[in-house]
Amino acid sequence: MSKRSFAQRLQAVIDADPNLTAAGLATQAGLNNSAIRYILNGRVRHPRLDTAEKICRALGTTYNDFMSDEPTPEEAEILSLLSELPDDLRRQLLGYGQALRDAARKRPDPEAQSED
Structure with missing residues (x-):
């Protein structure tokens, strides 16, 4: 591969x-x-x-x-936790994750802010 x-x-x-x-x-x-x-x-x-x-x-x-191609330790932990959830909670968690991602994208980039 x-x-x-x-x-x-x-x-x-x-x-x-x-x-x-x-x-x-x-x-x-x-x-x-x-x-x-x-x-x-x-x-x-x-x-x-x-x-x-x-x-x-x-x-x-x-x-x-x-x-x-390797998951980070955080990704591996998330996948492990996810595998333990029933299907309905997985779908709910997916919705939370998407909302968090969308909110993170709207946050200002701290590197773009100038120091005064």
Whole structure:
């Protein structure tokens, strides 16, 4: 099995989230819309590291975690807890998780704030 490329992983994230678009992600990452489009359509096969890091930061992750095939310890714990819940509570937890994700995306980026 081959490792998925940055573009493949990015497309999977966008496909999995109906509220996430390439244009919206570009805005959140502080990039031109074409930067994301070029990555997704293969025009840019290997984005510059600073571009990839901006995209990952906008997604709430790091480049290393985004490209890793291994779950982080937190992800492993979440999956373990999830496996212990009945189906109705799993669906409820999914709704909570989506609401938290949406709220996190609306928070201002602390790195963008200037120090006075």
